[in-house]
Structures are given as structure tokens and as C-alpha cells.
Amino acid sequence: MDTDLRDLYQEIILDHNKNPKNFHKLDPASHSAEGYNPLCGDKINVYLQVEDGKIVDIGFEGSGCAISKASASVMTTIVKNKTVEEVKALFEKFKGLVTGKVEPDMLELGKLAVFAGVRDYPSRAKCATLSWHTVMAALNSKEEQAIVSTE
């Protein structure tokens, strides 16, 4: 495979796509939201259990491309046990990474750094951020259910 395609579809991404982590519904959940990317039809449901400003459990369901599914999977492993504030700050950095807007501090991003290849595929940035947007929508929602779209 071409090396630049390999940059996008890293082995870790393909693995998470095939065997996503935390790929289940959370019941009960203190927060949840549905995310939708109309461009490719990706749909995702994110469930959160937030206690004292900290995400103590997370799960997701849905269908999507390898990038969106792997990104959701990696995201769930990373935000667990982080505070809401920490997650928000991390999302800003992640957005910068996949859109190429900022030169990211790879150390800070940790496992998320595997998505750096997305920056060369502008139409795919939304795939990588869909699950994050959905988490944000869930956290910001006053109601039980929120719906967010990348468009």
C-alpha cells in the first residue's frame, strides 16, 4: 500500500475499527447524544456516566467508516476517568491535529497521535471528530438526549 495511505490507515486504526473498545450501550447513563455525519451517513450514539465532573464510564454504538469508528474507540479509552474540563481541552487539541491547524504536541496527545494522517485528507476530518462532537453535545445537553450533526 502507498505510504501516504498507510499514514491514514495505521495498523492501530484498522485494529480499533475491527475490534472497537467500549462498543456498547451504557444503561443507565447520565448523559447521551446521537451524532450524525450527513456526508457519509455515519451515525453514532455516545453514552456517558459522569460523576462529580468526571467521566467514570463511556460507551458508544453506531456505524461508520474506519476513521470514525476507530476514532470513537480510541476516544473512549482516553476520556475515561478524565474530568469534563480535561476532555474539552483535549478535544480542542485533537481538532487542531486532524485539521492541520496547529502543530500538535504529540506527547500530550498520546494515543490520539495516530490520527495525524487525517490532516492530509480534509474530507475525512469530520469522520475523526464525529464522536468527539457527540461527546461534547452529550456533556452540554440539559435534556437526556441530544442530537448533533457535523454539518
Added chain:
Amino acid sequence: MAETIEMDDRTIAIGKNHKLFDVERIRADFPILHQRIHGKPLAYLDNAATSQKPKVVIDAISHYYQAQNANIHRGVYYLSEVATQAYEQARECVRSFLNAASTEEIIFTRGATEGINLVAHSYGRRFIQQGDEVIITTMDHHSNIVPWQILCEEKGAQLRVVPIDDHGELMMDEYASLLSAKTKLVAFGHISNSLGTINPIEKIIQMAHQVGAVVVVDGAQAAPHTPIDVQALDVDFYAFSGHKVFGPTGIGALYGKEKWLDAMPPYQGGGDMIKSVTLEKTIYNDLPYKFEAGTPHISGGIAMAKALDYVGQIGYPQIEAYENDLLNCATEALQKVDGLRIVGTAQHKASVVSFVLESVHPHDVGTILDREGIAIRTGHHCTQPVMDRFHIPATSRASFAFYNTKEEIDRLVEALHKVVRMFQ
């Protein structure tokens, strides 16, 4: 140009038509096809989204702005007359393309979408009443769903939907049972952009007319593939887009039977659509100008006519035979790809192949193929009800024009094998 098709080594005879189809010669007419994308020759297989333009079309646009540009229908000076004449000649060309009875029945629009909206707005607002029924189909493009939803909601009319079967064919029995004296309008796509299905247009129209309904046909996908004769079809309205038939974007045409156009109120108000305006009362212009408010896309109309001429010179029998050959070749080869399922297996199909891979999302397919220089469309193709019907979020779609080749199909299939290997 394809004006003179001479024989040489590259010329191949196809089908029963015995006329010669020289794809290399045709490709030479399309400048955009001769480039490399990510270092690979471009294989443009997204013709259902938009088609590429032959040089004659591109030149017509440039010539218009270099030599003819003036506003039309208003100047008494030379250039304005030249531009007006060119634009009206283009209308005549569209009339001939659709075999309409007169140019008064040809309205220039922005495209199929605007044509359908025009009918929904002008015909629908005037003639659809509370309790009436409008029929569409599951396979329609959003542009032939949403305008009717808006109309029905506004009027308190009912929207009925003809379902499709597992092959992506309309269920004609269901259609028959939906038709009644309440049916006032039937709108459907001649050819489906996501499934490739060629619908039995004559039959659908006849059945609608038997209950006194008018018929609106979305011909966006038909114009590039098949000849259209609005008089033989006895269709009430027929809309298409220039850009899908090798013309520019932003221009298209709507055919409407004169008796309906006469009875309909205008679509938009403005210049050109009036005979006289006083602050108390406006007298509308004659057909077709009543429906053409404002300065139109003049160069677009002229260049679209060039595209229609170009297609006419190649000839629909040749196009259909060649594309059918491509379709069969692609269908056969794609079926051999591991885990690939074709969505849309109607008996009568245009050269459009939608497919899904078992464990690879279409979006990933699209990205990987792009790196091979192959342009296909991935997504719901503005036909979400079709995706829902087949319980899939999206498909990958390769759609072929007469300038595509079997080598390009080979490359597509080879790239798909690569995708499958990568995601194993």
C-alpha cells in the same frame, strides 16, 4: 469533435448497431480526462454526480464571453441581438432534444432541482388541494421528494410512496393500488441515480393519466443515457440538468405541456417575465418567458445546447450499446470481488453500479480509490430512503459515461481487491 467518425485501428464495432464507436477519439474531446491524480491517470467514474465537458462546450462558454456577451431580450444593438439569437437557438436545440411540440414549452432553469420546484410551486400551489394525493417513489432523489413534501404539508395533501423491491425495481402492483381519483400528481425519476434502475416510464405515465393525474418526470439521470421524446411519452412535465449531460452547471431545462404552463401562475416575479408593469397591475409575458424572471444563465444555455448537439452526433443507439457493454463488464468483474454486493440489480439499468463491501465502509473505499486516481462517489447519493430500504448507511457508486473504458473498470476492480486485502 465526434462529427467525423473515421475508421482506424482504434475503432471498435459494438453491439448489433454496427456503427463504429471510437472511445479514444471521444476521450480526446474531453481535456480534463488527460491528467494524473496522485500520480495515476484519472479514471473519472462519478458521472451520475456530474459529467465532464467536451472542448466544444468549454469553447462555447469562452466564445460567448469573448465575442457575444450582452443582455438578451432587451437591447436593440448588434451584440444584444446576437446573444438573444444564440440563446433562443439554444432553446430550439433543447426542444429538438426532447422532441417538444414548440419552444414555448421549454423553460430554462438552473437544473432539474429548479425545474421540479417550479412545477411544485406554480402548478402545485394552484391545482393541488386539501385531501388530494401526490405519488412519488422510494427511489427518488431528494430533489424529487422534498418539494412535494413541502407542497403536501402546505396544502394538507397526502404524499404516497411507491415502494421498491429487493432488485431496486418499482413495485408496479403497489403503484396501481395507490392510484385513485384522489391522485392529482405523480412524480418520479426516469432513471435512479443510486440504483441505476430505468423505470417503465411509458407505463407509469399511462396509468397516472388513466386516473387523471399529471405526471412530472425527473430526467436528471436519463438525459445522458437515453433518448427522450416528451410527445411520444405524453408526459406533462420533464426536467433535466445540463451538467449531467456534458453541459455546464447552473443550467437545465423544464418541459411543460403548453396547456398547463398557460394555466399556471408565474414562478418568480421580475424582469423578462412581464409584458407590462404598472404599480397597480402587471401583465405577464408569453410562454416560456413567463417562467423566466431575471437575466438568465445565457452562456450556460448556449453551451448546454452545444453539449446536446455533441451527444446527438455520437448518437444514443451507440451510447446505449457502448455503456451497456461497460455496465455488463463492470457488473461481472465487481461480483468477483470478495464480499462485494451490488445494490440495484434491476433488469433494465443505466451504467450505474452501486455496491457495498462486507467489512469496509464506502467512505474508506472512496479515499483509497482516490489515491489510485479513481473518482467514485460514496455516500447516500441524495437518496436516503433508498439506503433505509436496503438497511445500509451508504454505498460506493461507479457510474460510467461513453468516455469511460474497460481498462478503467479493470483498474477499479484491481483497486477494490487492494481495499479488501487492506481491511482483511
